[in-house]
Amino acid sequence: MTFVHQEVWHWQIATYLFLGGLGGATFAISAIIHLFEGCDRKMVSVAVMSSIAFLVIGTVFLLADMLQPLKAIYALTNPKSWIFWGVVFINFYFIAAITYVIPLLEAWPKLEPFIRKIPEPILGLLERFNNLAALGGSAAGFLVAIYTGLLISAAPAINFWNTPALPLLFVISGFSTGAAFLLLLSTFSDNEGAHKIASRLEQLDAVLIVTELIILGAYFNFAMFLPTGARASAEFLFHSPVFIAGFFVAGLIVPLAIETYSIFFRGHGNEGRKSALPILVASSLVLVGGYLLRIYVLKAGMFQFPW
Amino acid sequence: MARYGMVMDMRTCVGCQACMAACSTENQTPFWSEKFRTHVEDKEQGVFPDVRRVQLPRLCMHCENTPCLSACPTGATHMDKNGIVLVNYDRCIGCYACCIACPYDARYAYDGEDVDKERELYGKNVSHEMPHVDKCTFCVQRLAEKLEPACVATCPTHTRIFGDLDDSKSEVHKLARSGKAQPLNQGLGTSPKVFYIPS
Ligand code: SF4
Ligand code: SF4
Numbered sequence: 469m470t471f472v473h474q475e476v477w478h479w480q481i482a483t484y485l486f487l488g489g490l491g492g493a494t495f496a497i498s499a500i501i502h503l504f505e506g507c508d509r510k511m512v513s514v515a516v517m518s519s520i521a522f523l524v525i526g527t528v529f530l531l532a533d534m535l536q537p538l539k540a541i542y543a544l545t546n547p548k549s550w551i552f553w554g555v556v557f558i559n560f561y562f563i564a565a566i567t568y569v570i571p572l573l574e575a576w577p578k579l580e581p582f583i584r585k586i587p588e589p590i591l592g593l594l595e596r597f598n599n600l601a602a603l604g605g606s607a608a609g610f611l612v613a614i615y616t617g618l619l620i621s622a623a624p625a626i627n628f629w630n631t632p633a634l635p636l637l638f639v640i641s642g643f644s645t646g647a648a649f650l651l652l653l654s655t656f657s658d659n660e661g662a663h664k665i666a667s668r669l670e671q672l673d674a675v676l677i678v679t680e681l682i683i684l685g686a687y688f689n690f691a692m693f694l695p696t697g698a699r700a701s702a703e704f705l706f707h708s709p710v711f712i713a714g715f716f717v718a719g720l721i722v723p724l725a726i727e728t729y730s731i732f733f734r735g736h737g738n739e740g741r742k743s744a745l746p747i748l749v750a751s752s753l754v755l756v757g758g759y760l761l762r763i764y765v766l767k768a769g770m771f772q773f774p775w
Numbered sequence: 776m777a778r779y780g781m782v783m784d785m786r787t788c789v790g791c792q793a794c795m796a797a798c799s800t801e802n803q804t805p806f807w808s809e810k811f812r813t814h815v816e817d818k819e820q821g822v823f824p825d826v827r828r829v830q831l832p833r834l835c836m837h838c839e840n841t842p843c844l845s846a847c848p849t850g851a852t853h854m855d856k857n858g859i860v861l862v863n864y865d866r867c868i869g870c871y872a873c874c875i876a877c878p879y880d881a882r883y884a885y886d887g888e889d890v891d892k893e894r895e896l897y898g899k900n901v902s903h904e905m906p907h908v909d910k911c912t913f914c915v916q917r918l919a920e921k922l923e924p925a926c927v928a929t930c931p932t933h934t935r936i937f938g939d940l941d942d943s944k945s946e947v948h949k950l951a952r953s954g955k956a957q958p959l960n961q962g963l964g965t966s967p968k969v970f971y972i973p974s
Contacts, residue, residue: 476874535869535886535906542849542866551848551872624842624963625878773880774959775816775831 487526489642492612564605628701697772719757836967
């Protein structure tokens with residue numbers, strides 16, 4: 469039995485996985501907040517446009533890592549493959565997100581002339597299906613986020629990846645980075661509503677981080693149980709200072725502490741709006757941590773070969 | 776229609792690596808980048824003073840339940856009517872999903888640099904015209920001419936035994952059927968068509 473580090477997927481794919489989770493989750497959270505809470509259209513439109521940009525950039529990284537990116541359309545051939553479903557989810561997501569965001573862009577006076585160029589009946593249709601696009605896009609965003617984990621769990625000889633915990637971890641971490649990104653955005657908004665939403669997002673992010681910690685506990689407990697490639701991977705991570713200090717401490721524990729403090733001790737004051745600095749720090753740390761998680765999970769992937 | 780398979784007799788392998796050389800020349804694989812379709816693993820077994828060296832030749836196992844094929848989004852990876860797992864170079868986008876899915880390290884990237892080097896070495900007569908993910912084909916081109924795979928034909932110690940697993944008269948059928956030869960990592964459920972007689 470030998471354990472060999474996988475040398476196939478590197479930081480480019482980690483970037484794709486990170487941006488996929490971030491983009492999918494950013495859309496899902498902002499569309500749902502918009503639907504059920506209502507919040508200012510400017511912030512939602514920026515959030516949705518950024519989420520589209522994340523997925524476009526992520527896809528570029530995936531394509532750049534391929535040997536023959538120009539033939540990528542062939543990826544729609546085998547429905548047994550997760551990449552097939554990734555392409556389906558991402559494209560469905562793009563259609564829904566663009567349908568959803570165009571009417572929202574009317575909130576920006578500078579963009580008005582461009583939107584006016586769209587024929588009235590089409591604009592009417594987009595308006596009419598706005599809620600549907602929000603829901604459809606959120607579902608697709610969720611699927612994109614979970615797909616990033618499913619993709620790499622389809623590796624029978626990489627025990628550390630080949631577990632149901634990984635897609636769960638990636639989807640929760642993806643939503644946590646999505647909430648963190650929206651929190652970041654909210655600090656730039658001077659709208660009163662945005663600050664109410666910021667408090668909700670903070671709570672959401674804290675709950676997601678706690679969930680992530682629970683999944684991580686279960687995941688490592690499983691990995692350490694038998695002397696397999698999964699244990700070798702877990703040990704590799706335990707001995708990686710950047711993973712422990714960068715992801716675990718700075719990317720989870722510190723932001724959780726900041727958010728908890730903010731929720732319980734600063735939430736009831738009369739100051740109206742919270743100071744932006746802790747939010748900025750906590751959400752940036754969550755984002756960096758999310759990226760490090762993907763990079764290190766990929767680095768830690770070890771084949772267990774029978775020779 | 777056949778169900779081709781191979782048996783490796785680990786009792787006789789001396790680790791001469793003639794199979795790797797034969798495969799490289801037959802299939803124009805990038806030995807210059809140290810990428811091979813077949814490898815010979817040199818293993819130490821036991822604890823001092825009871826130690827010995829064992830050679831384990833390996834290649835694509837042409838799994839019956841084929842994780843690389845399931846992972847391949849483009850259908851480039853497919854199984855032909857004789858149970859041989861092949862890559863259609865034209866369709867392969869080089870996404871490496873198959874390399875991640877393969878539990879036997881049987882695949883590698885025949886990348887752009889390798890294609891250039893191949894052209895330099897073999898001129899117009901190249902078998903790999905574009906970058907793709909590459910793997911053992913049981914030398915389909917030789918089978919079509921009723922020849923054995925290059926590694927089998929070359930092996931001086933009869934370590935590699937090739938044949939139709941469905942043909943009850945074949946040596947591979949008998950060895951696999953009797954349980955004398957066993958596949959690697961059976962627990963994964965991939966049902967490999969390459970079997971090993973332990974040393
Ligand atoms: S050994 Fe690997 S490449 Fe060969 S058929 Fe099995 S999974 Fe596919
Ligand atoms: S690299 Fe080629 S053969 Fe492998 S999964 Fe991708 S398209 Fe299929």
